[in-house]
Amino acid sequence: MANTSWQDVRKEVLRKIEAEEWRRGELIPGEMELAEKFGCARVTVNRALRQLSDEGFVNRKRKAGTRVAVNRVQKATFDIPVIREEVEAAGKLYSHEIIRKQMVPPPKGFAGEIWAAEKHKLLHLRSVHFADKTPYAFEVRWVNTSTVPKIAEVDFSHISANEWLVQNVPVTSSNFAFSAIALKKSEAKLLDAESGDAALCVERATWNLSGPITSVRQIFKPGHTLKTKMS
Amino acid sequence: MANTSWQDVRKEVLRKIEAEEWRRGELIPGEMELAEKFGCARVTVNRALRQLSDEGFVNRKRKAGTRVAVNRVQKATFDIPVIREEVEAAGKLYSHEIIRKQMVPPPKGFAGEIWAAEKHKLLHLRSVHFADKTPYAFEVRWVNTSTVPKIAEVDFSHISANEWLVQNVPVTSSNFAFSAIALKKSEAKLLDAESGDAALCVERATWNLSGPITSVRQIFKPGHTLKTKMS
DNA sequence: CATCTCATTTTGTATGTACATAAGACGAAA
DNA sequence: TTTCGTCTTATGTACATACAAAATGAGATG
Numbered sequence: 001m002a003n004t005s006w007q008d009v010r011k012e013v014l015r016k017i018e019a020e021e022w023r024r025g026e027l028i029p030g031e032m033e034l035a036e037k038f039g040c041a042r043v044t045v046n047r048a049l050r051q052l053s054d055e056g057f058v059n060r061k062r063k064a065g066t067r068v069a070v071n072r073v074q075k076a077t078f079d080i081p082v083i084r085e086e087v088e089a090a091g092k093l094y095s096h097e098i099i100r101k102q103m104v105p106p107p108k109g110f111a112g113e114i115w116a117a118e119k120h121k122l123l124h125l126r127s128v129h130f131a132d133k134t135p136y137a138f139e140v141r142w143v144n145t146s147t148v149p150k151i152a153e154v155d156f157s158h159i160s161a162n163e164w165l166v167q168n169v170p171v172t173s174s175n176f177a178f179s180a181i182a183l184k185k186s187e188a189k190l191l192d193a194e195s196g197d198a199a200l201c202v203e204r205a206t207w208n209l210s211g212p213i214t215s216v217r218q219i220f221k222p223g224h225t226l227k228t229k230m231s
Numbered sequence: 232m233a234n235t236s237w238q239d240v241r242k243e244v245l246r247k248i249e250a251e252e253w254r255r256g257e258l259i260p261g262e263m264e265l266a267e268k269f270g271c272a273r274v275t276v277n278r279a280l281r282q283l284s285d286e287g288f289v290n291r292k293r294k295a296g297t298r299v300a301v302n303r304v305q306k307a308t309f310d311i312p313v314i315r316e317e318v319e320a321a322g323k324l325y326s327h328e329i330i331r332k333q334m335v336p337p338p339k340g341f342a343g344e345i346w347a348a349e350k351h352k353l354l355h356l357r358s359v360h361f362a363d364k365t366p367y368a369f370e371v372r373w374v375n376t377s378t379v380p381k382i383a384e385v386d387f388s389h390i391s392a393n394e395w396l397v398q399n400v401p402v403t404s405s406n407f408a409f410s411a412i413a414l415k416k417s418e419a420k421l422l423d424a425e426s427g428d429a430a431l432c433v434e435r436a437t438w439n440l441s442g443p444i445t446s447v448r449q450i451f452k453p454g455h456t457l458k459t460k461m462s
Numbered sequence: 463c464a465t466c467t468c469a470t471t472t473t474g475t476a477t478g479t480a481c482a483t484a485a486g487a488c489g490a491a492a
Numbered sequence: 493t494t495t496c497g498t499c500t501t502a503t504g505t506a507c508a509t510a511c512a513a514a515a516t517g518a519g520a521t522g
Contacts, residue, residue, distance in 0.1 A: 234482095261471090261472065261473085262472075262473070263472085273473095274475095277473075277474075277475090280473090281473095281474085291472095291473065291474095292472085292473080293471085293472055293473045293474070294470085294471055294472050294473075295471095295472075295473090296471090296472065296473080297472090297473085
């Protein structure tokens with residue numbers, strides 16, 4: 001039977017929006033009315049409109065109805081790959097090296113905020129990632145050993161801290177910050193670049209239900225580009 | 232009546248995942264079974280699991296069942312604000328200035344790819360955004376006048392190209408690229424910075440059903456940070 | 463042993479119905 | 493006029509039911 005599916009409804013509504021038959025900010029017909037027009041159940045229309053709402057194309061409010069979004073917020077969703085996978089996807093050989101590993105008190109600077117409530121020492125790691133033995137990125141990381149006690153025993157010669165964490169600790173939320181920095185002498189040396197070169201810097205802090213897990217600052221080799229797609 | 236809502240189900244399933252009662256890659260009970268356990272309809276469980284699937288916590292396949300996601304892909308979703316709003320949100324006065332406006336053939340470099348199929352000339356704009364009269368970002372933009380003919384008549388002294396496009400042209404998909412660049416002399420001058428300074432560069436190309444709309448390269452003043460949250 | 467077919471299982475979706483909930487609208491009271 | 497309730501209305505959700513579609517796995521066939 002060719003029932004009208006919620007996807008059909010979604011598609012048609014989207015078409016009308018894109019063709020500007022229904023303009024920005026405009027109130028579109030109610031679910032009942034649409035259901036009748038499409039010859040389907042109200043619940044089906046509901047499903048379609050809910051989807052469109054999730055996608056940001058329309059805004060819905062009880063009693064007020066459904067309106068075409070005025071400024072469809074430009075949302076970019078992107079996948080933060082584990083560096084190893086990123087390197088291997090480019091057909092290169094991945095390796096990494098731990099430069100420093102020690103217990104230190106919580107840092108002040110950037111991710112200082114997330115560690116605000118922490119009083120005990122954190123595991124501090126500095127490492128370099130390589131692609132075909134060439135430096136690819138440099139990272140500085142802090143890990144909360146009270147929420148992730150097991151990490152103390154991990155041997156990072158085989159697996160990177162990031163990857164171990166991704167595989168072993170479920171994360172519920174995180175923050176990101178992107179910026180450009182001029183490489184310091186020491187950083188430049190590690191990345192096989194020149195002091196003062198412009199490098200992309202991604203800072204990230206992740207949380208669990210039980211508290212902060214890790215914060216990391218990754219500095220990519222000059223010239224590196226982070227790409228993503230939105231739909 | 233306190234019926235168990237799909238949100239309750241979602242929450243409980245999520246809890247079990249985070250508490251590692253159900254481990255990564257593990258198959259979780261079928262919808263029927265869960266429905267019985269929760270004392271609700273299968274459809275309700277379905278709704279909850281579908282949501283969790285959308286959020287990337289589980290993977291579902293017909294016949295195969297639902298399993299806890301192995302590597303919950305680290306997805307960062309962030310809102311690309313219109314620069315004016317970003318500036319005003321910081322409590323500063325926004326203004327902008329068009330430096331150049333002309334019709335040119337499609338560019339080759341970066342966004343060359345999206346313009347590959349275009350043969351006629353594009354509207355080319357260069358402009359600077361200011362916050363409290365201080366340079367904030369510099370942008371270079373190409374607009375497809377065949378998909379967006381109306382733009383030819385717009386007076387950009389009152390509204391920026393980006394904002395006009397956001398308000399007037401529905402977009403269905405786009406690409407992003409983040410990188411760090413060293414400012415060229417001319418760029419530095421516009422941004423009131425030093426030549427060679429590290430600046431964050433965001434490149435973006437957007438599409439419609441009818442084809443490419445615009446590509447833009449925004450270079451932020453050195454020191455600028457782009458922040459986002461994931462959940 | 464390889465491969466193809468088909469039954470079975472599990473998720474996906476459509477429907478009618480019923481009730482819940484938010485919030486706009488409108489009128490009564492101060 | 494303002495403020496406070498209350499009515500109304502559109503969306504949100506729950507349920508039972510039924511059937512669709514995908515993918516696995518077992519059994520038949522070469």
